[in-house]
Amino acid sequence: MKAFVTGAAGFIASNLVDRLLAAGHSVVGYDNFVTGQRRFIEGALKSANFKLVEADLLNTDALRSAIAGCDMVFHLAANADVRFGTHHPFKDIEQNLIATYNVLEAMRANGIKKIAFSSTGSVYGEAKVFPTPEDAPFPVQTSLYGNSKIAAEGLISSYCEGFGFQGFIFRFVSILGERYTHGHVFDFYQKLLADPSKLEVLGNGKQRKSYLYVQDCIDAIMIAVERATDRVNIFNLGQDEYCEVNQSIGWICERLQLKPTLEYTGGERGWIGDNPFIFLDCSRIRALGWTPKMSIQQGVVTTLEYLIANPWVVEARP
Amino acid sequence: MKAFVTGAAGFIASNLVDRLLAAGHSVVGYDNFVTGQRRFIEGALKSANFKLVEADLLNTDALRSAIAGCDMVFHLAANADVRFGTHHPFKDIEQNLIATYNVLEAMRANGIKKIAFSSTGSVYGEAKVFPTPEDAPFPVQTSLYGNSKIAAEGLISSYCEGFGFQGFIFRFVSILGERYTHGHVFDFYQKLLADPSKLEVLGNGKQRKSYLYVQDCIDAIMIAVERATDRVNIFNLGQDEYCEVNQSIGWICERLQLKPTLEYTGGERGWIGDNPFIFLDCSRIRALGWTPKMSIQQGVVTTLEYLIANPWVVEARP
Structure with missing residues (x-):
């Protein structure tokens, strides 16, 4: 498969890139290097199967051109700064929701229909059930970060319903x-x-x-993408x-x-x-x-x- | 009270405006007249307690200036076109989510902290429990419209948590x-x-x-705003x-x-x-x-x- 990985130079995504390459896949990595680190993809850059595109997800032209020809998208780019949401309330909307919308539209323009997405356990707000299952009682959002992720999840599932996409949504604990x-x-x-x-x-x-160890997290993503068959597949990822x-x-x-x-x-x-x-x-x-x-x-x-x-x-x- | 009503020339909001005026409140009505009808506010316009501002919620300057001095916001403006979401996927994000963000920021800039919001029963996606309670199992979104409303709800509850707002969120059936x-x-x-x-x-x-009759719907909004005391108050509004x-x-x-x-x-x-x-x-x-x-x-x-x-x-x- 030719995989498109957003936020490719980030913590989790760069580990995923290495794993995909090791499994024999081709990877196009997309990153704006605002928080991504070039040193995290040093290994990947040595592979002939890896291509890096340095651009922002808000640049829809660059995105549409970079994603062309890929079979599946792993959308891990995000504003992952949970604590300071109230310092800049639009940042989560822009980086997490509008960026996800741009990814989905770029996929639609290129006939790509499979997307894995890094969501968060924060979507449960202050949960009332522990351990919290995926179908926990309808949460009240308490953070702009968690809310932007639930909104991005819903965009993805709406594209699954409306445009025949298949979605893999992972609600992570801290990795x-x-x-x-x-x-x-x-x-x-x-x-x-x-x-x-x-x-x-x-x-x-x-x-x-x-908390969950990053290689365990990536194991789960690879297993889910391979074995889950629903149109919308939502998984909590954490430790017991x-x-x-x-x-x-x-x-x-x-x-x-x-x-x-x-x-x-x-x-x-x-x-x-x-x-x-x-x-x-x-x-x-x-x-x-x-x-x-x-x-x-x-x-x-x-x-x-x-x-x-x-x-x-x-x-x-x- | 001096109430700020968005979408004031719309179906539900224009009825709410009349009710607020009849109860002796002052009202600033805000509408861009894309779907609003001038004839719906003919009565209101005769009242000295009603002021109409013709502008768009994406015009943040007009919004901040119009909202100044109000005590509470009734945010009913929306893209209420549920069926055609897949024809223009960004419209729901822009009209329902970003517009709500603009309203919240205009409130914050003006020290206004009380907001009532028209959400929808569509946020439950394809519900599994009937009748569906507010804390039904975590839904999978199936429409861009429903998703934009749940995202707007979460923005409001995040502002309640982060900025001390009080929110009244109403999940309507069809009115x-x-x-x-x-x-x-x-x-x-x-x-x-x-x-x-x-x-x-x-x-x-x-x-x-x-379905619910519009005057019954407005009764419920008035009662909730008067009697509910939580920071975030979420109510289904429908018939039994x-x-x-x-x-x-x-x-x-x-x-x-x-x-x-x-x-x-x-x-x-x-x-x-x-x-x-x-x-x-x-x-x-x-x-x-x-x-x-x-x-x-x-x-x-x-x-x-x-x-x-x-x-x-x-x-x-x-």
């Missing part, structure tokens, strides 16, 4: 692993590098979250466990051999729209034969090892 | 009554005027739908009954004393993204003391009487 560039392990490590004696923790540290932020801090400090004073900003939530508890029911994807190989603790430590071994990743962000 | 300008009664009446001997029916005529399209055809033909040959286009759905069964659980709004006064049959006949008495409404649309 960990190699090429990780943002999230709590990043933030804590960056803060501890600056001052090992103390650590500011957003909220009360009791937020319960689930969760941890408290405080536990994760423990693992990080143990690895770094640090005993910082913990300074909690207080409150149940780390930021506006933060969900104090994320724990997804992943029995639907497990029923297709998927099993994650790494625990949350292993994922956190692997991520930390990666950041320690790649100081440029931390330095690349102020 | 009937005076100033009705589109929908099945309109279509059937228009077709029968052109040729009383036959009637084309989209689908198999067995679609089951619920539904009818088959064929039943409604029977009432219409009886009133017109016609016996046309019925020509079904066939299939369970009238169009792409049509929901063959819409029936909402309205116990949440009923618990606030609301009771509709008109049955579906009375609503259909009242609508037909209105169209018969106002031939210009039918003539205004090709």
